[in-house]
Amino acid sequence: xxxxxxxxxxxxxxxVIILLAAAxxxxxxxxxxxxxxxxxxAAARHPDSYFHDLDIVRHDVNGDPEMRVTAExxxxxxxxxxxxxxxxxxxxxxxxxxxxxxxxxGRLTDDGVELDVHGDVVLTRNNPGKVPIELRTTELSVNTDxxxxxxxxxxxxxxxxxxxxxxxxxxxxxxxxxxIESNVEARYEK
Numbered sequence: 001x002x003x004x005x006x007x008x009x010x011x012x013x014x015x016v017i018i019l020l021a022a023a024x025x026x027x028x029x030x031x032x033x034x035x036x037x038x039x040x041x042a043a044a045r046h047p048d049s050y051f052h053d054l055d056i057v058r059h060d061v062n063g064d065p066e067m068r069v070t071a072e073x074x075x076x077x078x079x080x081x082x083x084x085x086x087x088x089x090x091x092x093x094x095x096x097x098x099x100x101x102x103x104x105x106g107r108l109t110d111d112g113v114e115l116d117v118h119g120d121v122v123l124t125r126n127n128p129g130k131v132p133i134e135l136r137t138t139e140l141s142v143n144t145d146x147x148x149x150x151x152x153x154x155x156x157x158x159x160x161x162x163x164x165x166x167x168x169x170x171x172x173x174x175x176x177x178x179x180i181e182s183n184v185e186a187r188y189e190k
Contacts, residue, residue, distance in 0.1 A: 047075035054085070057093070058112035058144060065093040067144050069108055069115070082107040090115060094147070096174040098126040101142070115142040123149065125173065131160040133178075137169065147173040155180060161189035 054074040058067045071085040085106045092099040104119025116139070123135040137155040142148070149171045156165045157178065168181025 045077060048078040050075040054083075056108070056112065060094075067092055067094075067112065067115075069112075076110075081110050083110065088117065090117075090142070092144075092147070092173060094174070096147070097128060099173045100124045101140070103140070113143060113145050115144065116140075117142075123171075127159070127176075134158045135169070135171070140169075142173070149173060152181075154183075163187045 051074045052072070054069070054071040056069045057065050058069075060066050067090060069085070069088060069090045071089075072087040074083050074085045076083045085108060086104070088103055088106050090101040101115075101117065101121070101123045103117035103121045106115060106117035108115050118139045121137045121140045123137075123140065125133045125135075127133055135155060135157050137151050138153045140149055140151045140153075149169070151169045152167070154165070154167050155169045156163060157169075157180070164180060164184065164186040166180035166182060166184040169179070170181070171178040
């Protein structure tokens with residue numbers, strides 16, 4: 001083939017080289033356009049495990065129960081450290097004041113330390129000898145090791161007829177400390 005190419009006049013060799021380069025560039029451009037027309041769809045993900053009516057109890061290092069999480073449906077993916085939950089409820093089982101949480105959806109780390117919830121989130125904290133405190137928001141993160149719950153979303157806190165609302169929240173589930181970060185409005189009634 002080399003001999004054939006060398007026997008061509010110089011102008012013809014240049015034309016063949018330009019034609020091959022144009023064909024290569026055209027192929028490269030066409031493949032780019034095809035990728036743009038059909039964006040790379042992620043491969044369908046399938047859970048490595050799924051559960052109906054999930055009921056998980058997390059225990060501390062001494063074997064004492066700390067938290068119970070239930071969900072209508074849950075699934076876990078091999079490449080993630082989270083269990084994805086639908087229609088869930090969680091309840092603190094530790095020694096301090098009890099708390100209960102419900103949400104439309106959420107995720108729990110494999111080790112049960114982090115719980116992130118979304119949707120219609122309601123956190124109720126028992127208040128021995130007093131009216132329970134009810135917190136409503138659209139998203140909340142709970143660390144069960146530190147018993148701290150946080151959100152940057154709008155929040156409403158009710159205790160009896162008293163209402164406090166604002167944006168952002170930091171609350172200790174172990175004691176009576178609650179901080180609303182901004183846009184705070186309050187109505188106190190006895």
